Amino acid sequence: MIEARTRHAGALPHPAGTVIEVAGLHKAYGDQVAVEDIGLQVRAGEIYGLLGPNGAGKTTTVECIQGLRRRSRGRVRVLGLDPESDGDQLRRRTGAQLQSSALPDRLRVGEALWLFARRHPGAPPVEELGRRWGLSRLWRRPFAKLSGGEQQRLFIALALVNRPEVVFFDELTTGLDPQARRATWELVRRVRDEGATVVLVTHFMEEAEQLCDRVAIVDRGRIVATGTPSELVERADASQRVTFTWPGADAGWLSSVAGVERVTRRGDAVEVAGGGALAVEVAAGLARRGVAPVDFRTHHPNLEDVFLALTGRDLRA
Amino acid sequence: MFAKLAWTEIKLGLREPTVMVFAIAFPLILLYLLLNSFGTLPDPDFAGVSPADYYVPAYAVGSVVATGLIALPVHLAAYRERGVLRRLRASGIAPWSVLIAQTLVAALIVTAGAAIMIALGTASFQLSAPTSWTVVVGGFALATATFCAVGVALSSLLPTARAAQVIGLLLFFSMFFISGGGPPEGILPDGVALVADALPMSYAVDVLQRGWWTGAWDATGLAVQAGVLVVAIAVALRRLRDA
Numbered sequence: 001m002i003e004a005r006t007r008h009a010g011a012l013p014h015p016a017g018t019v020i021e022v023a024g025l026h027k028a029y030g031d032q033v034a035v036e037d038i039g040l041q042v043r044a045g046e047i048y049g050l051l052g053p054n055g056a057g058k059t060t061t062v063e064c065i066q067g068l069r070r071r072s073r074g075r076v077r078v079l080g081l082d083p084e085s086d087g088d089q090l091r092r093r094t095g096a097q098l099q100s101s102a103l104p105d106r107l108r109v110g111e112a113l114w115l116f117a118r119r120h121p122g123a124p125p126v127e128e129l130g131r132r133w134g135l136s137r138l139w140r141r142p143f144a145k146l147s148g149g150e151q152q153r154l155f156i157a158l159a160l161v162n163r164p165e166v167v168f169f170d171e172l173t174t175g176l177d178p179q180a181r182r183a184t185w186e187l188v189r190r191v192r193d194e195g196a197t198v199v200l201v202t203h204f205m206e207e208a209e210q211l212c213d214r215v216a217i218v219d220r221g222r223i224v225a226t227g228t229p230s231e232l233v234e235r236a237d238a239s240q241r242v243t244f245t246w247p248g249a250d251a252g253w254l255s256s257v258a259g260v261e262r263v264t265r266r267g268d269a270v271e272v273a274g275g276g277a278l279a280v281e282v283a284a285g286l287a288r289r290g291v292a293p294v295d296f297r298t299h300h301p302n303l304e305d306v307f308l309a310l311t312g313r314d315l316r317a
Numbered sequence: 318m319f320a321k322l323a324w325t326e327i328k329l330g331l332r333e334p335t336v337m338v339f340a341i342a343f344p345l346i347l348l349y350l351l352l353n354s355f356g357t358l359p360d361p362d363f364a365g366v367s368p369a370d371y372y373v374p375a376y377a378v379g380s381v382v383a384t385g386l387i388a389l390p391v392h393l394a395a396y397r398e399r400g401v402l403r404r405l406r407a408s409g410i411a412p413w414s415v416l417i418a419q420t421l422v423a424a425l426i427v428t429a430g431a432a433i434m435i436a437l438g439t440a441s442f443q444l445s446a447p448t449s450w451t452v453v454v455g456g457f458a459l460a461t462a463t464f465c466a467v468g469v470a471l472s473s474l475l476p477t478a479r480a481a482q483v484i485g486l487l488l489f490f491s492m493f494f495i496s497g498g499g500p501p502e503g504i505l506p507d508g509v510a511l512v513a514d515a516l517p518m519s520y521a522v523d524v525l526q527r528g529w530w531t532g533a534w535d536a537t538g539l540a541v542q543a544g545v546l547v548v549a550i551a552v553a554l555r556r557l558r559d560a
Contacts, residue, residue, distance in 0.1 A: 068407060091409035098407055101400030106332040107325070115325050116408050158408070 017044045019166055019197045020065060025074035027060050034060040036221040038074070042166075047188065047198040049212030051205065051303060053315055057221040058201045059099050062168050065199070066096055079165060095159035097152075099170040099201070105144035109135050109154055112143065117161045124163065133157040133187070149180035156187055160196075167191055170201040185211055205304040205315055217307060224310045229303060236306040239273045242282050244293035246270050253289075257281045322410065323418040330422045336391055337423075340383035341430035347498070348376040348434060357443045363501050366530055369442035374453070374525035375497030377431040378460050382493065382518050384423045384430075385464025386471065387485035393419060393472035394481035412557050420465040427461055445529075452528025456538075460521035463542045466549035467517075473556035497522035517545045 020042035027035040035057040042048040050058040063069040065076055067083030067090060076083055081090045103112055113126040113135070130136050133153050138146065146154065152172060159167050169188065173181040188211055192198050202208055208215050209229045216226045225232055239261060247268045254263045259276035272282055279298040286292065307315040330337060355368035363371040393416065396402050402412045438444030447453040468485075475481045493499070495509055496518035502510060513519045524538035 066407065068403065088409060091407070096407040098400065098403055101404040101407075103404065104329050104396070104401060106329050111325060111328070115321055116410075161408075 018042070019044050019079055020048075020199065021075070021077045022061075022065060023075045025061065025064060025076060026072045027057075027064055027069065028072045034221055035064070038218075038221075038223055040216050040223065040226065042197060042199060043214075044197050045192065045195070046213040047192050047200055047211050049208040049215040050199070050201045050218050051208040051212075051215050051307075051315075052203060052218035053313075054203055056203075056218045058203075058218050059170055060221075061218070062170060062199060062201055066094065066168055067091075068098075092162060093165050095162060095164035095167040095196075097155040097159045097167075097169050097172055099174075101155075103143040103154075106142045108140050108142055109146070110139040112154060113157060113161060116158045126161070129157050129161060133160075147180075148176050149183065152176065152180075152184055153187070156184075156191070160191065164196055166197045166199065168199045168201075171203070172200070173202070173204065173207060181207070203315070205302055205307070209303055215303065217303070217310065219307070219311045219313075225306070232303060232306045233301050236301065236309040239275055240278050240301065241299040242272045242279050242297070243299065244270055244286075244296040246286075246291060246293055253285060254282070257285050318410075319414055319418065322414055323421050326415075326418040326422050327425070330426070336388045337384065337426050340388040341380050341426060341433070344376045344379040344383060344498070345430065345433060345437075347379075348372055349437065352438070352442045362504050364503060364526075364530075367443060367445070369438040369444040370529060371501060371526070372497075373434050373438040373444055374529045375522045377427075377434055377457065378518060378521045378525055379493055379498050380430040380434075381427045381457070381460045381521070382464050383489055384427050385461070385466075385468040386489045387482065388426075389419060389423050389465055389468030390472040390475065390481040390485050391478050393469065394475050395478035397472065398477050416469050416553070416557075420462075420469065423465050423468075424461050428457075431457060447529045447532075449528050449532030452532060452534055453525060456521070456524035456528050456535075459524070459539065459542050459546075463517065463521065463546045463549070466546050466553065470549040470552040470556070473553050492516040492518040495519075497526075517541060 018041050020040070022041075023039045025035055025038040026033070038057075038061055040048075050061060052058050060069060064071040064074075065078060065083060067087040070084060078090055079093055083090050107115075110126070110130065113130060117126045117129075127136070130139060133156060135150075135154060135157060138150060138154075141150075143151070143154070156169075156172075159169070172188070173184050176184060185207065188198060188200065200208070200211060212229060214226065214228055215232060216223045217232070218224070225235070227235065245268045251263060251265060251270060254260060254270070254272055257272075257278075258281045259274040259278040260272055260282070261274040262272070264271040264273075272278065283296065286296070304315050307313070351372055352369055355363075357367055357369060359365055359367050359370075396415065402415060405415060406412055435444065471484065471488075472481055475484060492513075495505060495513045496516050502513065502519075505513065520535075520538040520541040524535045524542070527533055527535040527538070
C-alpha cells in the first residue's frame with residue numbers, strides 16, 4: 001500500500017500506523033548498483049528486520065532511509081518526513097546505532113551521553129538513561145576501554161538519548177559472544193516495549209527469527225521476500241527433518257509413516273524428511289518397536305532454509 | 318551545542334596530546350638550538366635583524382603549519398576512518414561543526430606555542446617586540462585559518478589516518494626548511510628560493526616577519542594566503558557534502 005504522490009514535501013498524513021514507507025528505492029555508485037527497487041512499509045511498534053548476507057545492500061538501504069546517504073531515486077518517508085530534505089527534523093525523532101562506527105577512544109561514557117543529549121530538551125536526564133542501560137558503573141570509563149557488549153550498550157543508550165519514535169540498529173550484535181548477544185536482544189525488546197518502532201539490520205538468521213515481528217529478506221540489492229518469520233518459513237515450503245541413529249536393519253516401515261516424504265540412511269544414521277506431524281509420528285513408530293534413540297533430533301526449517309530456497313545460495317556464504 | 322562539542326574536543330585534545338605536542342615541541346626545540354648557535358647580534362644574512370627576530374616569527378608559523386598539515390588531518394582522518402563523523406552525523410551533529418571545533422582546538426594550541434616561543438626569545442635571546450602587534454596577530458590568525466583549512470581539506474581527501482600522517486609529514490618537511498625554518502631566504506641558492514616562492518608557508522612567514530620588523534602589511538603574502546584559504550575551504554565543502 002503506497003501513499004499517492006502528495007503535493008508538498010514534509011509532514012503529511014500517512015497511512016495509519018505506518019512509520020516508514022519506501023518505494024522504488026535505488027542507490028548506485030557509478031555503475032555499481034547497491035540497491036535496486038526496494039519497497040517496504042514498517043508499522044508503528046514493530047521490530048522490522050532486514051535480513052541478508054553481507055554486501056546485500058541492507059546497510060545502504062537503512063542509511064538512505066535515515067538520510068545518511070543520498071538515494072539515486074525512489075521515495076522514502078519516515079514519520080511522514082523526507083529524510084533528505086527534512087533530515088534535521090527527522091534526526092530529532094529517530095535514533096541510530098550504525099554499523100562499524102566508533103567514538104573517540106578517550107571519550108568517557110558519561111561525556112558521550114552528555115554530548116549526544118544536547119539537542120533534546122524533552123529527553124530524560126542522561127544519568128537516568130545511564131542507570132537504565134547499566135552504564136552508571138562505567139560512567140568515567142573511556143570508550144576504548146569498554147568491552148564489545150558495553151560499547152553496544154552505550155550505542156543503544158545513545159540511540160535512545162532523544163526518546164526516539166523510530167530506532168535503527170545495524171548489525172548490533174556482530175562481534176559479540178553468544179551471551180552478550182542474547183543480553184542485547186533483551187535490550188532491543190525493551191526498546192520496543194517502551195514504545196519505539198525498531199528497524200533491525202542483521203545477517204544472523206537466529207537474530208531475525210528471535211526478534212523480528214516482520215522480516216524482509218534482502219539479496220543482491222533487492223527484497224526477495226517479506227513476512228513474519230513463520231509465514232516466510234511456511235511459504236518456502238521447506239521440509240522438516242528428523243534424525244536419529246538406529247542400528248536395526250529394517251527401516252522400511254518409516255516410508256509409510258504419515259507425513260514422511262523421504263528416508264535417507266547413511267550407515268546407522270537415519271534422516272527422515274517430510275511435513276505435518278512428522279516428528280511425533282516417527283517417534284511413536286520407534287516407541288512401538290521398543291526403540292528409543294538418545295540422539296533423536298528434529299530440525300525445523302528456519303529463515304536460513306528460506307534464504308536457500310529463494311536464492312539457491314547459503315545465507316552464511 | 319557547538320560549545321559542548323568544542324569543550325569535548327578540548328578535553329580530548331588534552332587527554333591525548335601527543336600529535337599536537339609534536340606540532341609545537343618540534344619547532345620549539347629546533348628554534349632553541351638555532352638561537353643558541355647563532356647568538357643575538359643583528360646579521361646581514363638575517364635581513365639585518367637578530368636571529369631571534371628572524372626565527373621566532375618563522376617558527377611560530379612553522380608550528381601553525383605542522384598543526385595544520387599533520388596534527389589536524391591525522392585527527393580528522395581518524396575520525397572519518399573509524400566512523401566517528403558518521404556516528405555524530407546520525408545524531409544531527411554536522412561534520413563541519415566537528416571540523417570547526419577541532420580547528421578551534423588547534424588555534425588554541427598554536428597560540429600557546431607562539432606564546433612560549435616569544436617568552437623564550439624575550440627571556441634569553443633579546444627578541445625585539447613586534448613593531449605592530451596588529452599585523453603580527455592578524456597575520457598569525459590568517460596563517461592559522463589558512464593552514465587549518467588546508468588540513469581539513471587534506472583530511473577530506475585522504476582515506477586513512479596513516480595516509481594523512483605520511484602526506485602531512487611530506488608536505489610539512491618539503492616546505493618547512495626552505496620557507497623560513499632553515500637558512501634565511503637571502504642565502505638560499507636561487508633555484509631553491511624560487512621553489513620557496515611557490516610554497517604558501519613562505520608567504521605566511523613574510524607577513525609575520527614584515528609586521529614584526531616594520532609594522533607593514535605584506536600585501537602579496539596576504540593575497541596568496543587568502544587564495545589558498547578559499548581554495549581549501551571550497552575543496553573541503555565539496556568533499557564533505559558528498560561524504
